[in-house]
Amino acid sequence: MIDELGWVSGALALLSLLLVCTLAGRRVTLARAERRRLGAEERLRPLALALVDGGSVPLPPLTAHDSRALAVVLARYARQVNGAALAYIGDFFEGHGHVARELSRLEDRRAWRRASAAHALGGMASERAIPVLLKALADPDRDVAAAAARSLGRLRALEAVEPLVYALVDGRLPRAVSAQGLLSIGPEAVPRLRDLLAEAPAQVAAFAVDLIGLLGDATNAPELTVLLRDTSAEVRAHAARALGRLGAEEAADELRRALDDRIPFVRVNAAHALGAIGDVSAAPALARQARMDGFDPAEAAARALVRVSPQVLEAVAAEPGNWPHLDQAVDLARIQA
């Protein structure tokens, strides 16, 4: 038994030593690599900036290490810029084979390599990556799919609109990623979102409505107003919120009606929207909701009332009775005017 323990001790001591050495060694190599990388970046930055700015810059011959460093810098810049600058970066990546390389890495067995490739393609402004990325949206690994979604958003790929909205519902992708992908695609996504309103299940439609509220404009108000009477509470609630975001004054009547909705969440959003629109005629209804309703709808109504009609707010708050939300709104308005 002692001998065994002796062996075990020896092995453990060795293991500890090994770990410590690896730690130390790794720290040194990492620090050195980092310094080297930063140095390369400093040197290459003028080149990168010139590339982004004007496109046709004669490239000096670069070592593999420098080439990688340059790609890293340009990929970072690609996430910040648009328009001509992004196109220049895209040309660089395409011309130097980076796009091709990442496309092939998307076939790699290891998930994190695929994810890294999907992520990188978003910064290369390459249209031919789109079909491949669309396939990657269905990757079994969540991070790969998320990276693909993000990149498709950056590339403003309209074909990704529908799968992304569905992804919002089925949770295959992190919600914020799908949402942001759609927002990156921008207003051009609206026609496809409108198509989803008619044919998709209620949950999907609700998200499509939300996004129209963020990407659309006044012309979308009529169809959203109709949805205020939809059978699904989710759709009604999101429609109300979207109308508020669009500032659709013509929806005021229907929104006022929605203040009487059965579902509290819908009433909250309706109040919020009326506040955003600034519909003065809604003041009495909002005042009533601020007094009578449950906590969240009353809170929303009181805040809306501040924006819609401070005079009505003051008048109603002064009436006899205990109206906590109105009192709060009045006090806040005075303090933070």
Add this chain to the structure above:
Amino acid sequence: MSVLEHALVVFSLISFGYFVLLNAVYLVFTGIAWRRVTYYRRARQFSGADEAFASPLTPPVSILLPAFNEEAGIVESVRSLLALRFPELEVIVINDGSTDGTLRRLADGFDLAPIRKATRTTLPTAPIRGSYASRKHRELWVIDKENGGKADALNAGVNAARYPYFCAVDADAILEPDALLHVAKPILDDPDVVVATGGIVRIANGCRIEHGQVVDVALPRSRLATLQVVEYLRAFLVGRMGWSRLGCLLIISGAFGVFQRSLVAVAGGYSTTTVGEDVELVVRLHRYLRERGEAYRIQFVPDPVAWTEVPEDLGSLARQRRRWQRGLAEALWRHKVVTLNPRYGVFGLFAVPSFFLIELVGPVIELIGYPSVIAGAALGYLSLTFLVAFSVVAILVGAVLSVAALALEEFNFRRYKRGREAARLVAMSLVENLGYRQLATLWRVLALVDVARRRGGWGEVRRRGLGYAPARGASRGR
């Protein structure tokens, strides 16, 4: 053999058996943690924190900051909260009947004005004396109430919070600007499933703090505090990562956790009758959701960082550890019905019993083990060489585990950049097993004694306030 001999041998065997079991578990956890943290670090590159920050669909969060006699650091704390990178948040400071100048400091620092705040009355709390809003910061609220304890103050915050999620923060914790974004991420990804998340706490002693932010990470000068750094890395990084992966995260640090507001409210809020209200809440949430058969996840996020000050004197540290252990014991005892109960799935069948065994029973076994083994050797029932060999093995195993945890931190986060500090950490991890760990065990056993005798309370923890860090090079003289 006499009864004494029998007893000694039995105790010794139990100790050895427990030792093997415990370290096997820690080894498995270390393995799990390695995989998860590495994965997390890679995933961080494409984590899209910037997107969540920019996204209008990111749900807003209410930050709850209970404060009792925190005049030394309250303004700094609130400033660091207001500086958090997050699309929409509100900060609610709950002044829990402070007897010092906490409220006045807040009023001066943020230009407060009294308002009549509308709050829910779902959770019972001590009476509210008044509420304040800030003229300069629309997202800041202060609730002044009579003293009722931390849990009570948090409940007042839960009542007052406007948003669907809240983040409970300790008054002496400093959050990094992106901390909330990162710790809320699991919720942002899966709002329908993830109901609570917890972040990691790092030790601020020795770091330089400016404007409520940690600008320079350094090890504390105090040896005791440095030992705690090693311990925190092992307990937080390895331990919680492991538990979280198994779906059994039990401790969301009171210093830093995000919860779904309505869930906590309907589950009854924080308990005011226990000293470990954070543990108890999480256990209760697990139980509540499992009883209702709802799919859920409570997740630990390794990197979003909250910094906190740890005691540098033995007395305060002892009190803190005893309090923690009491809290854990009370929480597990209160919900003992879940133990080995298949109705509660992995949580009841595995997590709670494991915690019970490792965290509650374990220290007792350890404490009995030492004298038993020594006595056995002294009396000749155990070979001395065996004892020595085994002790060496024990110390080395402990050291390996600690170093592995350090390596984990080093490989993935590299917060401690100076080479000398890394070396010091390694040295300390060896020391940790020789004396510090045994002391901690003693405190934990004493805590169980406290529970048995029904002693309670928080005691006093001397606090210097975080806006003030010891000047570099100054001797601490401890």
Add this chain to the structure above:
Amino acid sequence: MTDNGQPLILIADDDPDILALVSFRLQKAGYEIVQARNGEEAVQAALERRPDLAILDVMMPRVDGYEATRRLRQHEETKRMPVILLTARVQEDDIARGFDAGADDYVKKPFSPQELGSRVQAVLGRR
């Protein structure tokens, strides 16, 4: 305005990449640049150097772009200085907040440095 008559532009962002990109473009277009890494530095630099225009990122630590704009509007020397806000977040509220704080224009990220350059030119040309 600098000593040699070139218009002086203040650019403030906590992201060094943005600082590099914008500075490069504007310097190429013939402007002089002064950089700041947060709102506080920005206001200080503005008061010291009196730039002809300021480009401020909204999300900066300590003092954000909105607050910086507000402060600039409070000082006599910088009250009329044109301010362009730069940000990733563009919601109705955010735009309104920007103009309420006193900004003159709003550029969304990701942005086109060339376009930003044109806008700067347009704004300065008007004066």
